Amino acid sequence: MTSFLTSRRMRGGLTGVAVAAMVLTTAACGGTTRGEDEGSDAGAEATASADPDAEIPADLAFAFLPKQLNNPYFDIAAEGAESAVAEVEGELNVTGPSEASASSQVSYINTLTQQGAEVILTSANDPNAICSALDQARSGGAKVVTFDSDTDPECRDLFISQATSEGIAQAQIDIMAEQIGGSGQVAILSATANATNQNAWIALMEEYAAEEYPDMEIVATVYGDDEDEKSFQETQGLLQTYPDLKGIISPTTVGIAAAARYLSGSEYKGQVALTGLGTPNQMREFVKDGTVTAFALWNPEELGYLAAYAGAALAAGQITGEEGETFEAGELGEYTIEADGTVVLGEPTTFDADNIDDFDF
Known part of the structure; x- marks a missing residue:
C-alpha cells in the first residue's frame, strides 16, 4: 500500500518552497524537533x-x-x-x-x-x-x-x-509585505475570538509587523467564527469600512477560502492582496485565477x-x-x-502558482 506520506514525497514532498522565516523558529521555541x-x-x-x-x-x-x-x-x-x-x-x-x-x-x-x-x-x-x-x-x-x-x-x-507560533506569524507577514511593497493598511480575518492559536499568531504578527514593516498598518481584526458565510460577510465588511485596504491576512483555512471567494467575484480582485493559511486543494482555483498570489500551511x-x-x-x-x-x-x-x-511537526510550505499542483490535500 502506498501511504499518504510516500505518495506526497513522490510528488515532491513537503520541502517545496519552504518559508524562509521558519529557519529561525526552532531556536525561538527553545527545544528540538x-x-x-x-x-x-x-x-x-x-x-x-x-x-x-x-x-x-x-x-x-x-x-x-x-x-x-x-x-x-x-x-x-x-x-x-x-x-x-x-x-x-x-x-x-x-x-x-x-x-x-x-x-x-x-x-x-x-x-x-x-x-x-x-x-x-x-x-x-x-x-x-x-x-x-x-x-x-x-x-x-x-x-x-x-x-x-x-x-x-x-x-x-x-x-x-x-x-512555532513565531514562524507561522512571521511567514504570513512576510508574504503580505512582499505583495504590497511593505506598506499600507492590512486587516486580519481570524476564526473565533477565543481560539488559542489564532490569538497567539495575531499578537506575534502585530509585533513582527511593527518591528520589520513600520509602514504596514494592521487596522482591524475581525472574526468569521470559522464559518464560511460569516467569513465571507466579514471580508465584505472590511473592504467597505477600509476603502484604502491593501491586504487581508486570514490565518484560518475557512476564512482564507471565503475571503478568496468574495475577492474573486469583486472589483477588488487583483487589487487587494490576500494571504494566510489554507490547503492547496481549496485554494488552487484562486491561485490560478489570480485572486491569491501565495499562502502557507503545513x-x-x-x-x-x-x-x-x-x-x-x-x-x-x-x-x-x-x-x-x-x-x-x-x-x-x-x-x-x-x-x-510540546512537539513541533515541522516547517510549513509556501504555496504559489509554481508549486501548488505538486500537492494534493
Whole structure:
C-alpha cells in the first residue's frame, strides 16, 4: 500500500518552497524537533521513568475531537489520525460539535470519558473552557493530546504544534509585505475570538509587523467564527469600512477560502492582496485565477497522524510527556518532546502558482 506520506514525497514532498522565516523558529521555541535530543538532565530523568521499548497495546480506543465537524482542515487531519490508528491496530471515533464555540466540546469530552476513550485527540476552541472535562478524562485513565490549538498545559499530556507560533506569524507577514511593497493598511480575518492559536499568531504578527514593516498598518481584526458565510460577510465588511485596504491576512483555512471567494467575484480582485493559511486543494482555483498570489500551511494530515502516534506512545508508556523524551511516529520518524510538553511537526510550505499542483490535500 502506498501511504499518504510516500505518495506526497513522490510528488515532491513537503520541502517545496519552504518559508524562509521558519529557519529561525526552532531556536525561538527553545527545544528540538525530529530527534535532535540535546541530552539535558531533565530529558534523561524523564526518559528513565518511561519505557521506550514498551509495545503499543492492541485495540486502543482513540477519539478525534476537532473544533468542529465538516471543516475541511479537520477532515484532512482526521484522515491522518485514521491512518496512524490503523497502523497501531486501534479503533478511532471521530466526533465533535457543528459550531466552533468556546464550550461546545465539553459535552463530547464528558461522553468520551463515559465511553472509556483511552486516547483523546482534540483541538481546543478555547484555552480554558474544556480543562475541567479533560481533567476528568485523565483521572479516568485517558491520555490527552491537543493539536493545532492548545489548552492549558496542565490539562493535557502533549500538544502537537504545527510549527512555532513565531514562524507561522512571521511567514504570513512576510508574504503580505512582499505583495504590497511593505506598506499600507492590512486587516486580519481570524476564526473565533477565543481560539488559542489564532490569538497567539495575531499578537506575534502585530509585533513582527511593527518591528520589520513600520509602514504596514494592521487596522482591524475581525472574526468569521470559522464559518464560511460569516467569513465571507466579514471580508465584505472590511473592504467597505477600509476603502484604502491593501491586504487581508486570514490565518484560518475557512476564512482564507471565503475571503478568496468574495475577492474573486469583486472589483477588488487583483487589487487587494490576500494571504494566510489554507490547503492547496481549496485554494488552487484562486491561485490560478489570480485572486491569491501565495499562502502557507503545513500538512494537516501529517498533524493528525503525529497526534495519534503521540497518543499511542503515551498510552503504551513509551513516553510520559516530559521534555527530552523521544518517540517514533510511524513514517514521520522520530520526534522529541520540547518544553511544556510540546512537539513541533515541522516547517510549513509556501504555496504559489509554481508549486501548488505538486500537492494534493
